[in-house]
Amino acid sequence: MFKHYVHCALLLLGTLMSSAISAQTLKADFRHRPPEMLVDSSTNQLSGPLKDIIEEAAQQLGHSIEWSVVPFARSLNSLKSGETDIVPRVIRNAEREQFVQYVGPISEQVKNIMFVTRSDGQDVKSYGDLQAMNIGVKRGTAYFDQFDQDNTLRKVVVNDDFNLARMLEAKRIDAIVVLDMGALESEFKVMNYSGYRATSYFYPNRIGNFYGMPKNHPLSAAFSQKLAEMVKNGRVTEIYSKYGLSAE
Incomplete structure (x- = not known):
């Protein structure tokens, strides 16, 4: 009987040790990308459906997540070096395929690439109109192949929407190429700036x-x-709904 108890205790101890070894705290990068990823500038509190979804997945797998607010360009370098484990909302392209393991997708979304100019500036009616402009782009962001690979365009590379918005107002650039209109508009709102418009193209x-x-x-x-x-059991949709958003 004693041997039986000792055997059971050893099995339990082995199970607990195995669980402790397998459980990991994963490093994840975060950035302000309304409405799916939000950083409160006053409290530095992080929120949004992409955070909740991956945290719930990690918890169910027996892991936890430690978040850091990091510019996206640095997150890409950290994925390449293996210094970070997870980065939400990484757009798939051929260059990144070489060092990024894509997990998902949790949804497919229409994310038209927009161009924004000042209200009194030149409209962009076709791709060719971009040739005459200084265009603000965000460092590390993939837009679309024709634009990304076009070395004839005058692209001004900056780190974030904060700088892009202020450079447009100051007339240091003529247009901004935009993947996340909501994020850029948030910066314009902070600036109390309304002198901008989306182009026809x-x-x-x-x-x-x-x-x-x-x-x-x-x-x-x-x-x-x-x-x-x-995704299949509807949990992703439920989490998006909690924020008044649609996963599509």
């Missing part, structure tokens, strides 16, 4: 909403399966 774009992990990350398959389950 835009690039129609439908993208998958992926999380990025380093290539060959040991947990990427588990997260892919868990997120697929959350």
Whole structure:
């Protein structure tokens, strides 16, 4: 009987030790991307459906997540070096495929690539009109192949919407190429600036909403399966609804 109790105790201890070893605190990067990712500038509190979804997936897999607010360009470098485990909302392209393991998508969304100018500035009616402009672009952001690979355009590369918005108002650039109109408009609102408009020309774009992990990350398959389950059982839709948003 004593041997039986000792055997059971050893099995329990082994189980607990195994759980402790397998449980991980994963490093994840965050950035202000309304409405799906929000950073409160006064409290530095993070919120949004993309945060909740991946945290719930991690919890169900026995892991936790430690968040850091990081510019997206640095997040890409961290994915390449393996310094971070998860980055929400990484757009898929051929260059990133070499070092990013895409997890998802949790949805597909229409994200037309817009161009924004000052209200009194020149309209953009076709792609060719961009040749005459200084165009603000965000460092590390993929827009669409024709634009990304066009070295004849005068592109002014900056880190964030904060700088893009202020450079447009100051007439240091003529236009901004925009993937997330909501994020840029948030900056204009902070500035109390309304002298801007979307141009006639835009690039129609439908993208998958992926999380990025380093290539060959040991947990990427588990997260892919868990997120697929959350999509299938409607949990992703429920989380988006909590914020008054649609996953589509």
